[in-house]
Structure formats: structure tokens, C-alpha cells
Amino acid sequence: xxxxxxxxxxxxxxxxxxxxxxxxxxxxxxxxxxxxxxxxxxxxxxxxxxxxxxxxxxxxxxxxxxxxxxxxxxxxxxxxxxxxxxxxxxxxxxxxxxxxxxxxxxxxxxxxxxxxxxxxxxxxxxxxxxxxxxxxxxxxxxxxxxxxxxxxxxxxxxxxxxxxxxxxxxxxxxxxxxxxxxxxxxxxxxxxxxxxxxxxxxxxxxxxxxxxxxxxxxxxxxxxxxxxxxxxxxxxxxxxxxxxxxxxxxxxxxxxxxxxxxxxxxxxxxx
Amino acid sequence: xxxxxxxxxxxxxxxxxxxxxxxxxxxxxxxxxxxxxxxxxxxxxxxxxxxxxxxxxxxxxxxxxxxxxxxxxxxxxxxxxxxxxxxxxxxxxxxxxxxxxxxxxxxxxxxxxxxxxxxxxxxxxxxxxxxxxxxxxxxxxxxxxxxxxxxxxxxxxxxxxxxxxxxxxxxxxxx
Numbered sequence: 001x002x003x004x005x006x007x008x009x010x011x012x013x014x015x016x017x018x019x020x021x022x023x024x025x026x027x028x029x030x031x032x033x034x035x036x037x038x039x040x041x042x043x044x045x046x047x048x049x050x051x052x053x054x055x056x057x058x059x060x061x062x063x064x065x066x067x068x069x070x071x072x073x074x075x076x077x078x079x080x081x082x083x084x085x086x087x088x089x090x091x092x093x094x095x096x097x098x099x100x101x102x103x104x105x106x107x108x109x110x111x112x113x114x115x116x117x118x119x120x121x122x123x124x125x126x127x128x129x130x131x132x133x134x135x136x137x138x139x140x141x142x143x144x145x146x147x148x149x150x151x152x153x154x155x156x157x158x159x160x161x162x163x164x165x166x167x168x169x170x171x172x173x174x175x176x177x178x179x180x181x182x183x184x185x186x187x188x189x190x191x192x193x194x195x196x197x198x199x200x201x202x203x204x205x206x207x208x209x210x211x212x213x214x215x216x217x218x219x220x221x222x223x224x225x226x227x228x229x230x231x232x233x234x235x236x237x238x239x240x241x242x243x244x245x246x247x248x249x250x251x252x253x254x255x256x257x258x259x260x261x262x263x264x265x266x267x268x269x270x271x
Numbered sequence: 272x273x274x275x276x277x278x279x280x281x282x283x284x285x286x287x288x289x290x291x292x293x294x295x296x297x298x299x300x301x302x303x304x305x306x307x308x309x310x311x312x313x314x315x316x317x318x319x320x321x322x323x324x325x326x327x328x329x330x331x332x333x334x335x336x337x338x339x340x341x342x343x344x345x346x347x348x349x350x351x352x353x354x355x356x357x358x359x360x361x362x363x364x365x366x367x368x369x370x371x372x373x374x375x376x377x378x379x380x381x382x383x384x385x386x387x388x389x390x391x392x393x394x395x396x397x398x399x400x401x402x403x404x405x406x407x408x409x410x411x412x413x414x415x416x417x418x419x420x421x422x423x424x425x426x427x428x429x430x431x432x433x434x435x436x437x438x439x440x441x442x443x444x445x446x
Contacts, residue, residue, distance in 0.1 A: 004319050011327045011349050018331075019342025019392070035335045042288050042336050049292035057296070121291030123337035124302045126405050127385070127395045130338030132291060158338050166338040173395035174340075194395040 031159060043120075043164035047134050050120040112266030115139050117147075119258055120164070127194055129155075129169035129255070135263060136163040144223060146264040152229030152252035153177065153217060154261050165263070169255055170198060170230065179230055179249075180218040181209065187218055190230050190249055198231060198249040205245050209236060215249050225264065275431050282309060282427050283329050287336045300408030303416035304378070306333055310348055311377045311417070312424040314355025315364045322359075326352020340394055347385040351377050364421065374417035378410040 031039065117139075121132035135141050137160050147154040147167050155175060158168040168175055175192035179200060186207050190198045200215060213233045219226025231251040238245045286305040294302035306329040314322025330348030334341045355377060362369055386402060389395045 004323075007320050008323045008349075008353055011323050012346070015327060015330070015342050015346040015349055017342075018345055019340065019388075021341075031335055031341065035331075035341075038284070038332060038335050042284055042291070042332075045284070045288040046292040046336075049288055053293050053296060121336075122295055123339065124290060124295050124304070125337060125339065125344075125385075126401065127343075127389050128337060128339045132336075132338075168338065195400060 036161060039159065039164070039166075040161045043132065043136075043161055046132065047120045047164070112264060113140075114262045114264045115141065117141075117165070117261050117263055119261065127173070129172035129175075129192065129194065130158060131167045131169065131258065133165050133167060133261060133263070134163065136161050136165050138162050140265045141165050141263050142265065146224050146228070148228060148262050148264065149253045149258060149260070151254070152231070153224065154253055154255075154258065156223065157263065167261070170251060171196065171255060177224060177230060178218040178220040179215050180226075181233075182214040182216050184209065184213070187220070188247075190215060196250070197234065198251060199237075200233070200247040200249050202244050203247060205238070205243065209233060209245075209247060211235070214252075278427050278431055279313075279325060279328070282424075283325075283332050286329075287332045291336055299412055301405060301412050303412045303420075304381075304409065305416070305420055306330075307348065307351065307377060307381055308374060308413060308417050308420035309424055310352045311355045311373050312364070312370070312421045314352045314357075315359055315362055315369075315373060316424070316428070317356075318359050319353060319356030322352035322354075322356030323349060324352075326350070326355075343385060343388055343394065346388060347381050350384045351381045354380055370417035370421045371414035374413040375410045378413045379406060382406045382409070 115135055117133035117135040119131050120134045123130045133147075141157060141160055143157055143160055145157040147156060153170055155167050155169040155172070157165050159166040170177055170190065170192055171194070172192045173194040177190045178187070179190040180187045181203075184207060186203055186209065188200045188202045190200050193199055203209065211233055215230045215233065217224040217226055217228040217230060229252045231249040233247045234250045235248045236245060237247065283306065286309060290302065290305055294305070310322065310326045310329050313325040326348040327345055329352075330343075330345035331341075333339070333344040333348065337344070355373065358373075362373065364370060364373070382402070382405075386399065390399070
């Protein structure tokens with residue numbers, strides 16, 4: 001009995017020491033040698049399992065969609081028959097132009113070198129928003145590197161092993177991003193809340209902020225490059241007695257459908 | 272002893288990898304928490320000490336692989352392991368419904384301890400938003416998966432108890 005009490009007490013103290021040693025700052029999260037070994041062991045296994053699951057999922061989707069594809073194909077064939085060649089050609093051209101414009105615009109926003117990465121895992125808890133990708137220090141990825149998707153900012157690198165990296169999403173409650181409203185140039189801080197929406201703080205009360213205004217990174221702290229889309233304003237929060245107002249922001253990236261990301265490995269100003 | 276440590280380490284690592292790579296893809300309200308179910312099975316079947324040690328180890332692995340602040344799940348799983356171990360003498364885990372009921376109790380305890388911890392330390396701003404629906408979903412899924420994970424745990428225990436030393440002794444006596 002004494003031995004049990006001693007073991008439990010020791011473990012509780014160790015857990016509390018572990019918890020308090022890094023407080024609320026993700027920058028101080030040091031996993032140590034044993035932790036790195038565990039992550040290095042789990043990461044590649046997870047990668048292999050994820051690839052297997054992807055292949056199975058693709059095969060299953062293909063199987064279940066055959067009927068749907070047949071119907072869709074018939075409908076599309078009829079539609080193609082109805083439309084004149086000229087309208088079809090113009091539509092194709094317009095779509096291609098839109099896609100290229102979007103790509104060019106985004107590439108212009110991204111400074112330095114970037115590596116593409118696949119999402120191979122994610123945290124299942126409701127409190128933290130972290131994903132695991134299949135790129136690591138071997139590919140040049142370093143801690144605090146900015147991570148983006150085609151629609152905008154995803155987050156930053158939290159932990160790196162040789163072959164994997166954990167990404168702290170901007171929706172995580174530990175995340176804070178220097179932000180600015182694209183039209184009015186009003187500056188603030190976009191805080192994650194552990195939920196789908198971000199909270200944009202420290203906006204001047206004197207300004208009228210329109211719904212749907214786009215929020216981008218300000219680049220002020222030197223952590224993220226400036227001008228990356230974060231999201232759009234969905235509602236305003238004005239509390240009595242506070243000198244500033246706040247806004248809720250819907251991220252432009254759909255984190256639940258994130259499959260590939262881009263890690264900007266030479267974007268930080270302090271390199 | 273070394274064999275047991277290796278088997279438990281392997282079991283926890285495999286569970287963490289499967290959770291991170293496969294289980295979150297399932298179209299369920301919450302994926303089954305295999306690590307927690309292993310801790311419950313170990314605690315109820317082997318007692319408080321094993322529950323505590325395995326709880327702390329599983330929580331640490333969860334902290335490492337999920338990117339959460341180190342210590343959050345270590346502490347929450349440790350408390351759950353201790354609680355599971357402390358009811359060893361009053362729970363017959365071989366009863367049909369026992370694993371499911373213990374899974375519901377353990378999930379509730381883990382959510383309460385974890386939620387209280389992140390709320391107290393300010394690690395997340397609103398841990399109680401959607402708390403009840405999330406908890407109910409997770410408890411139900413864990414209850415369904417508890418028997419399977421318990422069977423897996425028992426299989427690993429059987430591996431640990433393979434009668435190699437006894438055979439060796441018998442061989443010597445015969446000669």
C-alpha cells in the first residue's frame with residue numbers, strides 16, 4: 001500500500017512538473033530526447049498507416065461512386081451536346097484564367113522557398129488543434145516556419161523530427177497572429193479559441209468594420225510573412241467600458257478538409 | 272519485467288499511431304480513445320500501480336503525438352489509471368457490460384480532469400463549449416470499443432505470461 005502511494009505521488013508530481021515547466025507558451029515546449037525518440041518512432045508508422053488508409057479510402061470512394069459517375073457522365077454528355085462549341089471554349093478559357101490568376105497572386109504573397117507536405121495525422125482531442133505532416137528537418141523544415149494552404153494561413157511549425165513536423169493551427173487556443181484588415185488597414189491580433197472561429201482583438205472602437213472584410217497577416221512580429229489571408233469578419237463584439245472592439249473571424253482555410261499544405265522554409269525575417 | 276515493459280511500450284506506440292493515422296478519419300462523433308481504454312483495462316485487471324504507471328506513460332505518449340502542452344494528458348490519464356486501479360477489487364471486468372460501463376466512467380473522469388486542468392491553467396479559452404455533447408459522443412464510442420481493446424490487452428498479457436521458464440525447468444528435471 002505504501003509503495004502504491006509512493007508511486008502515485010511520484011507520478012502526479014512528475015506530471016505537474018512537466019505541465020508547469022512549459023506553462024502556456026508553445027515556444028517553451030521541449031519534448032526532450034525520450035520524447036523525440038517516441039515521436040520519431042510513431043511518426044513513420046503513422047505515415048505508413050495513413051498511406052494505407054488513403055489508398056483504401058480512395059478505392060472505396062471509387063467503388064461507391066461508380067453509379068454516381070455513370071449518371072453524371074450521361075448528364076454531362078447531354079449538356080455538352082446542347083452547348084455550342086463557342087460557349088464551351090469561352091467557359092474553359094475563363095476558368096483557366098481564374099485558376100492561374102489565383103495561383104499567381106498567391107505565389108507572389110509567398111516569399112522564399114517552400115516545401116509541400118501531406119497531412120498524415122491530427123490530434124483527436126477537442127481542446128487542441130494540431131496536425132502532423134510528412135516533412136521534417138531532413139527537408140529543411142524548422143520550428144516556427146509558416147504553414148499555408150492555397151486559401152491562406154494554416155499555422156506554424158510546433159515540433160520537428162527528421163521526417164515529420166507538428167503544425168499548430170491558427171485555431172488552437174495557444175495561437176496568436178498579428179493581423180490587419182485588408183481594406184481599412186486596422187491592426188489587431190487574431191487569437192485562436194480552440195473552436196472554428198478566431199477572435200480578432202484590439203480593434204479601434206472608432207472604426208466601422210464591415211462584415212465580410214478580409215483579414216490578412218500584418219507581419220509585424222516577424223513570425224509570419226505579411227499579407228497572407230487569415231479569414232473574413234463574421235461578427236463584431238463591442239463590450240461596454242472597453243477602449244477597443246473585437247471581431248469574430250472565419251478562417252479562409254477549411255481545416256477539416258486539409259490534405260496538403262505548403263511550409264515556407266525561408267520566410268522568417270529573423271533567419 | 273523487461274518483456275512486459277517492451278510489450279506495453281509497443282502497445283502504446285501502436286495505439287497512438289493507429290489513433291493519429293486511422294481513427295480520426297472514421298465518420299463518428301468522436302474517435303475511440305484506444306490509449307485511454309488500454310489504461311482502463313490495465314488498471315482494472317492489474318491494479319492501482321500498473322494503472323498509474325501505464326496511465327502516465329499513455330498520457331505522455333498522447334501529449335507527444337498530439338502536440339498538446341506536455342503534462343495535460345499525462346496528468347488526466349494518470350488520474351484515470353489510478354481510479355481504474357482502485358476499483359479492481361469491486362469490478363469483475365469479465366462481466367459482459369463491465370468494460371463498457373468502465374469506459375463511460377473513465378471517459379467522463381478524463382474529460383472532467385482534463386477540462387478542469389486546461390481551464391485552471393488557462394491553456395484554452397473555452398474548454399466547456401460543447402463539453403457535454405463531446406463527452407457523450409466520446410463515452411458512447413469508447414463504450415462500444417472497450418471490449419475489443421480489453422481483448423487486445425488480454426492477448427498482450429498472455430504473450431507476457433508465455434511459460435518458457437517452466438518448460439526449461441521441466442526439461443532439466445527430466446534429464
